[in-house]
Amino acid sequence: MQSEKYDIIVIGAGLVGLSTAYHLKLNNPQLKVLILEKEGKVAQHQSGNNSGVIHSGIYYKPGSLKSQTCISGYTSLLHFAEKNEIPYEICGKIIVATSANEIESLNNIYDRGVKNGLVGIRKINADQSRELEPHCAAIAGIHVPQTGIIDYPKLAVTLQDLFQNQYGGVIKLNSKVNKITDYNDHIVIETNDGTYTADRIITCAGLFSDRIANLTEKYNDLRIIPFRGEYYKLKADKQYLIKNLIYPVPNPEFPFLGVHFTRMIGGGVEAGPNAVLAFKREGYKFSDVNLKDIAETVTWPGFWKIIAKYGSIGIGEIYRSLSKDAFVKALQKLVPEIKTDDLEEGGAGVRAQACNRSGFLIDDFNILQSKRITHVRNAPSPAATSSLAIGKLISEKITD
Incomplete structure (x- = not known):
């Protein structure tokens, strides 16, 4: 079978992948750019299952890539939302x-x-x-x-539309990457629906970023450990308890922000998320289990060092996952009037958290770049807020 040829192929149609492809075509209209996405729609995982918050950049280490791209991405995001009529609100x-x-x-x-x-x-x-x-x-x-709320799924669909219909980019949905071969002067990608050739590739595979990186890197020193974040929703008659967003002081011993209250751009108030080790990379329920995903987690040397470091905190997170009363107790530290009956089941997301062999959870964004291949290996929160800045940064590095 003859392969389709492109200048650049982007793997993954979450917000970072879509933004990268969009910026490539925006600034280089002559390039033939393809996005390969294993799902039937864009933004089906982290990009479409987050809390919808526009982050200010207050938490991140000064000078880090997170800090730089969150601050610049914030401004770009508001400008893009205004221009393209994407619902957002700066509520603080x-x-x-x-x-x-x-x-x-x-x-x-x-x-x-x-x-x-x-x-x-x-x-x-x-x-x-x-x-x-x-x-x-x-x-x-x-x-x-500065903090706000926005419709990230609409942002993703807007980027897809501009990339395809205004700038002539190509997206192949339901196209799962199985093999990548670097022939030095070109790269061949084999998927379930065909073979594609490119001069350069950029991988933005989120929860599977390590597996995709492993297809080209003999020694990939990062492994994705999936953490599920579960939410409750405030019932309509209790939403008056929350005006905008209320966050706790994060536990400095645990690399997550803690359960909080978030008013949503489409209406309603979410409470959460917790941070529970997921038994499946795309496991949005406690009962979701994938043996391969579990094996890759527990055989990674860094995982057991995480257990030693955060085990007691992790047990508390699991308890809150299984006990609604325990979840409510954590929320009551912020708003004592909240009762168990005030909450109904909400959604969940899974965070792709990169971990090295030493058991260090990678805090900053991590982008590994070689001559023809760029791997985005770690892009947790605030990647949605930063997505336009990250995409611009990667596209400029690739075409420079």
């Missing part, structure tokens, strides 16, 4: 301390925000917190006016 959020032992961490977050150039963030006391969120039990907090 508060990060709150509910006990004295969280004050130091709260101050550290504020200092990071200042170093990252955020303008208008301010420390607030308990009374000021209640002015913003009357039902929140804060003793101190940070008001972050």
Whole structure:
């Protein structure tokens, strides 16, 4: 079978892959660009199953790729949303301390925000917190006016439409990559529906980024460990308890933000997520199990070092996953009026978290680039907020 030939092939049609392909065609209309996506629609996993938050960049280490692309991506995202009529709202959020032992961490977050150039963030006391969120039990907090909410699935569909219909890009859906062969002067990709040839490839495979990287890298030192985040929704008659977004001070011992309240752009309020080890990379329920995915997790040397480091916290996360009352208890630290009966089952997402052999959960975005191949190996939150900046960055590096 004769292969179809392209200048650049992008693997993965989440927000990062779509943005990368969009920027390639936007700035280089003459290029033949193809996106290969194993699902029947774009943005079916991390990009379409997140909390819909536009992140400000307050949490991230100054100078990191996360910090740089979140700050620049934020501005690009708002401009793109305005231009393309994508629903969004800059509503602000508060990060709150509910006990004295969280004050130091709260101050550290504020200092990071200042170093990252955020303008208008301010420390607030308990009374000021209640002015913003009357039902929140804060003793101190940070008001972050830049934070917003947006329709990320519509962003993805808009990028797809522009890439295909305005700039002439090609997307092959239901096309799962099985093999990649680098012949030095060109690359051949074999999928379930055909063979494709390209001068360069960019992989943005999310939950399967390590497996795709393994197809070309003899020594890939990162493994994806999937963590499921589960949500509840506030019932309609209790949504008045939350005006916008309320976040806790993150546990400095655990690399996730903790359960929080998020008003959604389409209406309603979500509560969550937790962070539970998933037994399947695309496992959105506790009962979802894939033996290959489990084997790849437990045979990775770094996994057992994660267990040693975060095991007790992880057990608590599993308990909250299985017990609604335990989940509610965590939420009550932020809003004491919340009751078990106020919540109904919501959705879930799975976070692709890269881990190295030493058991270090990679915090920053990780992009591995060689002459013809670029692998996005780690792009967790705030990748959705940063997606336009990441795509622009990769496209410029590829075509420079």
